Amino acid sequence: MVSGRYKSRSMRRVAITTPNGTNKIAYRPKKPKQAHCGQCGAKLSGVPRARKSEITNMPKTAKRPERPFGGVLCTKCMRLEIKKKANNLKL
């Protein structure tokens, strides 16, 4: 019988095989949603999908790509932004 606290779906269920060989259901905390681009809504690569407590312990370079708008915009939108900036630039 499942204990009461695991009956709600606030925890995700993961099927595991124990060292004994029997199959069991483990209850783990849910992962947050993948980070998305601020303009087009595409999934961002290079941004970890983990709980906030895990991300805070990561180094800064592991949290987002090291380019302008890294972790905020996707590469396509970022290039468009920079092209706009280049067209308006007066040297």
Add this chain to the structure above:
Amino acid sequence: MFEKGRVCMKLAGRDAGQICIVIKKVDSTFVMIDGQTRRRKCNIKHLEPLDKTFDVNDDATHDEIKEIFKKMNIELKDKKSKNTKPRQKKQHKQKEKPVKKEATPKKKTEANKKPKATVKKDSASKPVISKPKSEVTSDTKSTVDKKD
């Protein structure tokens, strides 16, 4: 489009949004760039051409490109070179140990020497062992106490 001396803006990577100048054309797809970016080979697809060109030598040094950027009112910041002096390590203060006074070897004087037990040889009687003075005194004291 991307001829020698063309001012460009980099679109990709960590140098994105920074201005550079084409120094050399490597082949149909790659060029050498320098300026606000690092001096490096770069794909043409990752560059946005701007409307200015300058005369650049074939093997222009970074200092020459600095002067060109000065004409555009852009100052290039030099990054710290890696050949820096080794960092000085903190040296912990060592506690001075109290200096032990060297024990001078005591000179053996005649007064300090213990009197040796001597055997007196009498001609006729048995040999009499004379005890050292210290032992004699202790014996005598004990006898005196008993008498009291």
